[in-house]
Amino acid sequence: MLLIDCPYCGARPELEFVYGGQAHVARPRNPAECSDEQWADFLYWRDNSRGVHAERWRHTHGCGQFFNALRDTTNDHFLATYRVGEAAPALERVARPRT
């Protein structure tokens, strides 16, 4: 089970959280003006990164807040967590995990 560092509450077990998929996927402001490709890209296409992945989590059984995280999908180590609205921390500034 993952240990996730909620930016509001601190480290809590994974069971308290709900995963929210890839982070920073913005809904187009005016869907009617999107091409089919742009709308499908928003709905379905994802990076599915092997390596560092920016993703959303919600501390559902805690503070209830959404937040974002950087996680390495090759070893599931969290590199950073940060609040919604903040930019993802630069990779050289976050601690590299033990491997």
Next chain:
Amino acid sequence: MQRFSGFSLLRRGLSGHRDWQPQWRKPEPKAAYDAIIVGGGGHGLGAAYYLAKEHNLRNVAVLEKGWIGGGNTGRNTTIIRSNYLRDESAALYDHALKMWEGLSQDLNYNVMFSQRGVMMLAHTVHDVQVFKRHVHANRANRVDNQWLTCEEARAVCPLLRTDDIRYPVLGAAFQSRGGTARHDAVAWGYARAADALGVDIIENCEVTGIRRDANGAVQALETARGLIQARKVGVCAAGHSSVILKMAGVRLPLESYPLQALVSEPVKPIFPCVVMSNTIHAYISQSDKGELVIGAGTDAYTSYTQRGGLHVTSHALEAICELFPMFRRMRMLRSWGGIVDVSPDRSPIIAKTPVPGLYVNCGWGTGGFKATPGSAHLFAWTIAHDRPHAINAPFTIERFRDGRLIDEAAAAAVAH
């Protein structure tokens, strides 16, 4: 290829079984091939086999990052069925099921296909309505599936506890042509048969790049064992499909999740069929070695680690113990994870890509094993003809752009 038969077994038994050959060669990669399959699982090896057998493409290679049988082909729970809801899916999965029925003879390799029946339990009124709808849709598509009352379900599987549990069993859908097969025998059987037709199976050969010519078409693959030319490349890389396709600049509507399974210590034959429960989330069968084979759900998050959280497997075991209290004292022997590529509509992609000469067979998510022969057969057809077969024509990448989804999210035996 040394053919297997009762006679050959007897003859080599007389010489102490010392003169069996390896089942496939370990060739060095050639500089160029007519077609290359990336990914040496059942789907990839099968595609190479059908390219050689049915389309007369003999200069074919299969590149495998690890070893044959080490990926998802050896990590699934071996369940085979074809009772999917949509017409497109029923055609695809039943094509595979019909091929399973003759596969051991075709490959001269016993894949231990056993049509012991697959039972899907209904625990709520909603389940009952959904499964009855499936039964009717399947029968309209000439796929066998029948509704069993609680008593009929217990007659098929006497161990099943239907009452006095948190979610009592109200009935079940049962496909008697469904069952199991030995999964690593499928990989080995296809590898051996493809090798006998001249296919080079190259293990420990990770693909690191895809080279394209001035027109954008596929030209060669950069691999851990050097540059290999090919004008046709088929990718069957399961959870790593996004990673491989990204090398050619193609993004896919897929996400990769860990899916876990576990087996118990072996016991005498006790479990007559496959039982699945979507609502309380478990599936179970017994292998011919005697182990109870138990499937858990996917973990919540995308990952490439081939392992998941213990709470996910514990959850599946709690459901098993509820349905089959006599298994409460069984000990679990091994557990593992595989990385599955889940598509938004839970249906696969078997299609051409925007890159000429590059084909993809992916998106099987949590249920690719059952489709192995059909998927391999149709993928080989698509590569050989440079256009999809009628059965896999709806399973494109573009269906997500065009809104022609083949929604099987509710049809998965277990909610993932």
